[in-house]
Amino acid sequence: MAVAPHASPGRPFGxxxxxxxxxxxxxxxxxxxxTASELRGTAVRAGFAADARAEVALARAAxxxxxxxxxxxxxGGGTPTVLPPEDLASILDAIRERFGLAPGAExxxxxxxxxxxxxSLEALRAAGFTRISIGMQSAxxxxxxxxxxxxxxxxxxxxxxxxxxAGFEHVSLDLIYGTPGETDADxxxxxxxxxxxxxxxxxxxxxxxxxxxxxxxxxRRGELPAPDDDxxxxxxxxxxxxxxxxxxxxxxxxxxxxxDDARCRHNLGYWRGGDWWGVGPGAHSHLxxxxxxxxxxxxxxxxxLAGGASPEDGREVLDAATRRFERIMLEVRLADGLPLxxxxxxxxxxAERLAADGLLALDGGRAVLTGEGRRKADAxxxxxxx
Numbered sequence: 001m002a003v004a005p006h007a008s009p010g011r012p013f014g015x016x017x018x019x020x021x022x023x024x025x026x027x028x029x030x031x032x033x034x035t036a037s038e039l040r041g042t043a044v045r046a047g048f049a050a051d052a053r054a055e056v057a058l059a060r061a062a063x064x065x066x067x068x069x070x071x072x073x074x075x076g077g078g079t080p081t082v083l084p085p086e087d088l089a090s091i092l093d094a095i096r097e098r099f100g101l102a103p104g105a106e107x108x109x110x111x112x113x114x115x116x117x118x119x120s121l122e123a124l125r126a127a128g129f130t131r132i133s134i135g136m137q138s139a140x141x142x143x144x145x146x147x148x149x150x151x152x153x154x155x156x157x158x159x160x161x162x163x164x165x166a167g168f169e170h171v172s173l174d175l176i177y178g179t180p181g182e183t184d185a186d187x188x189x190x191x192x193x194x195x196x197x198x199x200x201x202x203x204x205x206x207x208x209x210x211x212x213x214x215x216x217x218x219x220r221r222g223e224l225p226a227p228d229d230d231x232x233x234x235x236x237x238x239x240x241x242x243x244x245x246x247x248x249x250x251x252x253x254x255x256x257x258x259x260d261d262a263r264c265r266h267n268l269g270y271w272r273g274g275d276w277w278g279v280g281p282g283a284h285s286h287l288x289x290x291x292x293x294x295x296x297x298x299x300x301x302x303x304x305l306a307g308g309a310s311p312e313d314g315r316e317v318l319d320a321a322t323r324r325f326e327r328i329m330l331e332v333r334l335a336d337g338l339p340l341x342x343x344x345x346x347x348x349x350x351a352e353r354l355a356a357d358g359l360l361a362l363d364g365g366r367a368v369l370t371g372e373g374r375r376k377a378d379a380x381x382x383x384x385x386x
Contacts, residue, residue, distance in 0.1 A: 012071040014269045015095050017052060018280030019080040019088075020298055021045050023115070027148040027214035028176075028207060032282035032296050033078045044298045048280075049087035053094040054305045055279045060098040063277075069100035072266035073107045081115040081124075089127035091279075096128070106131055106170075106265045113155040121159075121166035131170040131264070132163045133203070139193035140186040143179045146224070148214070157197035164198065170262055172201035177235035178227040179207050180219075187235050191242045200262040202248055203255050204239045206232045233375050240371065251335045253374050271330045273323070281311070289318045329381050337361075337368035343384060350383040 022033045036045065060067055073095055080088060088109060095101070108131040109124060121132075136156035138144050144153065156173060163171045173194045177187050194202055207227050209216050218224045240250060248256035252271060257263045269276060278285040282296040292315030295301050304311045318326070324342060331338040340362065343351060351367050354360040359373035359380055373380055 011274050012265070012269050013068055014072040014074065014266050014274065014276035015056075015070045015099065016266070016276055016278045016280075016283060016285075017073070017075045017080070017091055017095075018278060018283040019048065019075060019077040019083060020281045021048070021077065021082050022079045023082055023112075024148070024150055025214075027146070027218070028210065030210035030213050031078065034298060039298065044302055045083070047302060048083065048298070049090050051302050051305045052091045052279050055311060056091070056094040056098050058305075058310060059277050059279070067099055069102040069105070070095060071102045071105055072269060073101070073105065074266040075109040077110060079112050079115050080109045081111040081120065085120045085123035085127065088124065088129075092128055101128075108133060108264065108266060110135065111159070113151040113159040116159055116162070118162050118166065121163050121168070125166045125168055130168065131172070132168050133172040133174060133201075133264075134159050134163070136173045136190075136194060136197075137176045138179065138182070138186065139190040140182065143182045143186055143190075146179050146181055146215075147176065153193070157193060160197040160199055170201060171197075171199045172203060172264070173197060173199045175202065175204045175239075176207050177204060177239065178232045180224040180227070184234070184238075187238060188242075191239060195242070195246050200248075200258040201256070201264065202243055204236070204243075205254050206236065236375055237371075240374075249335070250374075253333045253369070253377055268334075271334055273327055273330065289323055291316055291318060325385050328384050332367060332369060332381060332384065333377060335368065337363075337366035338384075340365050340367055343367075346386065347384045350386065354380055354383060 018032070020033050022035055025033065025035055039045070073092065075088060092107065101107070107129045109129055110133045112135050124132075134156055137147055137149055139153045141153050144151070160171050160173060175190055175194060209219050209226060215224070219226050243256040244250070248258055250256050251263050252267070255264065255267070275287045276285060277287075278294065280294065281298045281301040282294055284291060284293045292312050294311040295304060295313040301311050327342055328338060328347070331342075340348060340351060351360055351362060354373070355362045358370055359376060361368045361370055367384075369377060369380065
């Protein structure tokens with residue numbers, strides 16, 4: 001493995017573990033994931049924990065004296081919880097043993113509702129997981145069918161209750177709006193069902209029809225309509241209104257939390273340009289302006305590690321212009337806003353125009369998106385970075 005750059009002094013350090021396995025493929029998903037049939041069996045999945053532990057050891061060696069305890073650990077995918085809890089626990093143990101976990105470290109796993117039960121949740125909590133993010137997506141059966149989700153409408157709420165009973169400190173539910181066939185009533189019911197489950201964090205994402213997915217092919221053939229921009233805006237407004245009234249405040253365009261402790265600290269590290277090491281096939285890493293990524297296929301990943309080689313597939317050093325662009329693009333999404341000093345002169349003039357148009361609030365030397373600005377965030381970023 002190439003020698004890693006030193007982590008940025010004073011920045012939080014996270015570890016991301018990409019578990020690229022799913023029981024089935026959702027029609028809208030373009031993530032780096034694989035089903036057992038696509039891998040022609042489960043041997044690669046069975047050996048994944050050992051491969052991930054091997055990469056953690058290589059990462060620790062590459063960082064040398066620059067290594068420091070992880071403030072956050074995030075298991076994403078894919079569906080991490082298709083692996084046995086003891087596999088996830090062994091990877092977390094390797095991170096704990098090689099790097100250490102900072103006091104009060106946040107340790108998250110994503111999960112599908114049907115991939116957990118009381119016993120597995122209790123095992124994960126005992127292993128040191130503190131937070132769980134459950135993919136609910138919708139409470140409408142016909143919407144779940146369009147998305148190719150395997151769980152029943154009420155299963156996500158049940159999983160959230162089971163996670164609370166197992167002792168998870170923080171429980172998040174993920175929702176998707178704008179699915180073809182979803183009505184305003186369906187979306188209202190999904191929001192209410194999510195709130196009734198008692199999470200302290202909710203993520204709500206507008207559906208994106210990604211090229212190469214089954215959903216994209218269905219839309220292209222005219223079998224399903226493409227998401228409507230006006231409908232998407234209306235759904236976002238409802239989400240913000242309903243979640244806010246229930247005591248969940250937005251802290252990032254697509255994320256609402258009950259309080260500061262309930263915010264996802266790992267994701268905040270991404271949005272604030274922090275440092276993290278990505279473990280697993282296709283995982284990306286970032287340290288002090290250098291970004292690199294692993295080979296994507298699990299078999300190639302396993303082969304590299306079996307030979308004692310790095311799974312790295314490429315890297316880039318971000319120049320000053322790229323780093324500023326990415327900082328603007330990410331930090332403006334946050335409720336804390338973006339320091340105006342980051343902007344160029346042209347960007348500062350654009351910020352004043354955007355404020356006059358009601359898309360930004362300029363307060364205390366920071367640019368903060370208004371409600372309308374959040375709905376038009378991509379356009380705001382373009383103006384600020386032109």
